[in-house]
Amino acid sequence: MIFSKATAARRAENGEWLTEVQPGWDIGGNANGGYLLALAGRAMANAAERPDVASLTAHYLRPGIPGPHRLQANVAKTGRRFTTVQGTLTGEKPVLSLVGSFTDHAETTDDRSVMLMPPIDLPDPDRCIKIEATDTFPPPVMGKVDLRLHPDDSFYDGPSGTPQMRGWVRLLDDEPLDSVALLLISDIFPPTVFNANFNVAWVPTLELTVHVRNRPVPGWLRCEFTSRFVTGGFVEEDGLMWDENDTLVAQSRQIALLPRD
C-alpha cells in the first residue's frame, strides 16, 4: 500500500475523520512515530482545507496499534494564510495530542534568503548503505521507504560515537512527495543515539515538531538528523531535509526519553 493510501482519511461527523493505522509501518508492532504524525497530519490538513503543513506538533501518549482510528479536529482559526487546528488521534484510547497550522506553500514566494548552512555533503545514494527491512531489526517500517544511510553512520558494527544519522530517502515506486510525506521522513531514520556510546535499544518520542518550508520536488531527500545534548534523561533530535534542488523543505525537532538500562 502506497504512502498516500496508508495515510488516507475520510470525513465523518462532528469534526471527526476516520483513518486506519496500517500494518507494516511498525517497529515491533507499534506504528512508527513519523507515520502516525503523517496519518494525523493528513486528516488535519483536510480539516483545515489547506494543502500543506506549515508547522505540526504531536505529543505521543500511547503506541499506535494497527486498526481503525479517528482524528478529532477542532479548527482554532482560519486566517488569510494559515488555518490552525487542534487534533487528537484516538484508537482504543488517545494516541496523539496535536496542534498545527496549515497553508498553501504554492502561495508563499519570498526571495529573501539566508542559508548559514549548506545542504550536507553525502556520497551518492548507490555508495550509501541501503537499509533492508526485516521482521525484527531493522523493523518493518524501514521497508516502506528506500533509505540509504551514510556509510560512516551505519551502526551495525557498533556506534560511530557521534549521535547523527545522515542519508538519502525516497518513497517507494517513485510516489511523489507531498508536505505530509515529510512528516513521515522526520522520524524514519534510526535514532541518532544508536551512534552514541549508550546501550539503548529504543528512545520513545515524547514530542515531535515539523516545520515544512517548501514543497519538495520529486526524487531523493537529502537528510541529516543530529543530537547535541543528552541531559536530564532527554535527548533532542534535529532534522534537516533538502530536496533534489537543494531547497530546504523541512526542519524537525523531537524530544525523546532515554530509557533506563
Place this chain on the structure above:
Amino acid sequence: MIFSKATAARRAENGEWLTEVQPGWDIGGNANGGYLLALAGRAMANAAERPDVASLTAHYLRPGIPGPHRLQANVAKTGRRFTTVQGTLTGEKPVLSLVGSFTDHAETTDDRSVMLMPPIDLPDPDRCIKIEATDTFPPPVMGKVDLRLHPDDSFYDGPSGTPQMRGWVRLLDDEPLDSVALLLISDIFPPTVFNANFNVAWVPTLELTVHVRNRPVPGWLRCEFTSRFVTGGFVEEDGLMWDENDTLVAQSRQIALLPRD
C-alpha cells in the same frame, strides 16, 4: 508586578483557568510572545498538577491585549511521569492554541550525558550591553527583565550580518527562575533577524516550542538565539539557555514569518 504574579492563574469551572494579560509586558501594545506562553503554560501546569514544563508548543492566533483571559485546559493523559494537556488561551477571541507535557524535573536524574556543544562564551554581564526599555524602542517588555546583550550582537548601529542574539538575562529583584520563566526567556531577546541584512521591523511568531531539560538554579541565564535558514518567507529561531552551573536548562525553537517590506 513580579513575573510569578504577572502569570498567575486561578481555577474556574469546566477546566477553565482565569488569568490576566498584564500591561507592560508588551511590544507596541501587544503582549510579548514568551510572556503569553508563560501565562498559558503556568495555567496548564496547574491543570496538569505537575510543577514543571517538559515540552510546550503554542501557535499564535492573535495578539494578546492586556485584560482578562481564560485558559481552557483539557488533560489528554495523566501518566506516571508526564501529564499532557491541550490548551486554548482566549481573550475576546482565541489568542494561543497549545499542547504540552508537564513533569517534575526533581524526579528525573540521569547521569548519561553527551554535550556536543559547550555553553557559549560571553563577556561578563557588566561588559555586555544592558537593554533599557522605553515606550517605543526597545519596547516596554524589555524592562521586565535584566537583559545584557553581547556587544557584537547589539544592532543599534546596524545589523552585524549574522542573525544571532547572545547574552545574559535574569528576572528583576532576584526573583527565582522556575521552568515557566524559561518560557518567557525563550522569546525575550530581540529577533535574530535584526542582525540580518533585511529591513524588517517585526517578525510575527507562527509557532514556538520550548523543551525544558532541567530546573535552573538562581541567577543569570546564559542564552544564545540563532537562525540558520531564512527561506520560503519563514525563519526559524533556535534558543539555548544555560544556568549559572552551566547546565542546559532549555532549548527553544520558533518559526516566524518575514513580513513583506
